[in-house]
Amino acid sequence: MAVYTDVNEEQLRAFLGEYSIGSLLSYKGIAEGVENTNFLLRSSGGTYILTLYEKRVNRDDLPFFLGLMDHLAAKGLTCPVPVPRRDGELLGSLAGRPAALVSFLDGTWLRRPAPIHCGEVGRALATLHVAGNDFPLVRPNALSVASWRPLWDKSRERADEVEPGLADEIDADLRALEAGWPDDLPAGVIHGDLFPDNVFFIGDRLSGLIDFYFACNDHFAYDVAVCLNAWCFEGDGSFNLTKGMALLDGYASVRSLEPRETAILPLLARGAALRFFLTRLHDWLTTPEGALVVKKDPLEYLRKVRFHRRITSGYDYGLRQEIPS
Numbered sequence: 001m002a003v004y005t006d007v008n009e010e011q012l013r014a015f016l017g018e019y020s021i022g023s024l025l026s027y028k029g030i031a032e033g034v035e036n037t038n039f040l041l042r043s044s045g046g047t048y049i050l051t052l053y054e055k056r057v058n059r060d061d062l063p064f065f066l067g068l069m070d071h072l073a074a075k076g077l078t079c080p081v082p083v084p085r086r087d088g089e090l091l092g093s094l095a096g097r098p099a100a101l102v103s104f105l106d107g108t109w110l111r112r113p114a115p116i117h118c119g120e121v122g123r124a125l126a127t128l129h130v131a132g133n134d135f136p137l138v139r140p141n142a143l144s145v146a147s148w149r150p151l152w153d154k155s156r157e158r159a160d161e162v163e164p165g166l167a168d169e170i171d172a173d174l175r176a177l178e179a180g181w182p183d184d185l186p187a188g189v190i191h192g193d194l195f196p197d198n199v200f201f202i203g204d205r206l207s208g209l210i211d212f213y214f215a216c217n218d219h220f221a222y223d224v225a226v227c228l229n230a231w232c233f234e235g236d237g238s239f240n241l242t243k244g245m246a247l248l249d250g251y252a253s254v255r256s257l258e259p260r261e262t263a264i265l266p267l268l269a270r271g272a273a274l275r276f277f278l279t280r281l282h283d284w285l286t287t288p289e290g291a292l293v294v295k296k297d298p299l300e301y302l303r304k305v306r307f308h309r310r311i312t313s314g315y316d317y318g319l320r321q322e323i324p325s
């Protein structure tokens with residue numbers, strides 16, 4: 001459960017006094033999520049999500065995240081829209097935390113996505129990449145390749161507790177990724193964390209994207225790699241080529257991947273898997289027993305790192321072969 005900061009009614013009423021959303025009817029903590037504290041809030045003016053930003057979110061990044069949601073929504077992508085306060089500010093303060101109200105999105109996330117949903121998410125991802133093109137703010141990816149070694153250094157000593165030999169194995173991955181990581185691919189605003197729990201569906205139709213708190217500027221193809229990892233593996237660790245094909249086709253229906261992007265997809269997918277392995281491992285080793293948050297399994301992502309090591313071509317993920325005319 002992710003309610004790190006409790007809010008009492010008096011504090012909340014004072015906070016809402018800055019907004020024009022009518023009177024408070026109810027609010028309750030949302031069990032899902034890892035990073036921030038979220039409440040579902042009903043007022044006489046509508047239904048909202050109230051987010052209190054917790055430790056991993058840098059306050060200076062909040063104008064980027066909130067401004068981006070506004071920008072993407074204005075371009076027709078369905079995502080939460082920040083609600084401005086009476087003074088025009090999107091950000092307030094509640095219980096000692098930076099806090100914002102955003103619109104509530106209908107839909108639910110899918111525990112078992114099928115190829116049709118992977119196609120929808122591929123299309124939405126490319127739409128986001130295109131729509132972000134003229135977003136004026138810039139936020140470098142704080143969790144890209146340069147951050148992995150310092151993150152790894154925090155866990156390395158205990159890695160062999162997870163699996164004997166793991167420390168040497170990950171050292172070798174890091175060296176290979178640092179040596180081969182590209183810096184000249186098409187880039188722009190990426191979501192950075194478009195996992196199934198951040199994509200809502202109504203029936204088989206994608207109804208909206210949430211959780212832009214890892215959004216940043218980075219390679220578009222890296223974001224594709226994050227999604228291949230999050231959407232196209234089965235519970236037994238196997239890669240589902242039909243899902244990969246659907247996701248990549250959906251993406252290509254809006255934005256074509258260039259040959260230099262497809263050529264390096266295996267390395268990007270391996271790096272994307274390592275990034276989530278490292279943050280999960282760090283959380284796994286540091287989150288105290290009994291904390292009110294569900295820890296995510298780092299080994300799921302270790303298996304993905306191992307899978308991508310063996311892949312040499314983007315076609316193994318379901319990319320279509322160009323048929324020469």
Ligand SMILES: Nc1ncnc2c1ncn2[C@@H]1O[C@H](COP(=O)(O)OP(=O)(O)O)[C@@H](O)[C@H]1O
Pocket residue numbers: 002030032033034035036037038049080102103104105106197198210211212213
């Ligand atoms: N705008 C929204 N509309 C509807 N539900 C939302 C919205 N934002 C968040 N939620 C709910 O809150 C949960 C946690 O949100 P999320 O942004 O993923 O949190 P965190 O950043 O802490 O991981 C989501 O799984 C969803 O149930």
Ligand SMILES: N[C@@H](CCOP(=O)(O)O)C(=O)O
Pocket residue numbers: 032033034035193195197198211276279280296
């Ligand atoms: N998607 C990440 C964890 C971030 O959690 P979210 O609830 O903010 O999506 C992972 O699976 O490791």
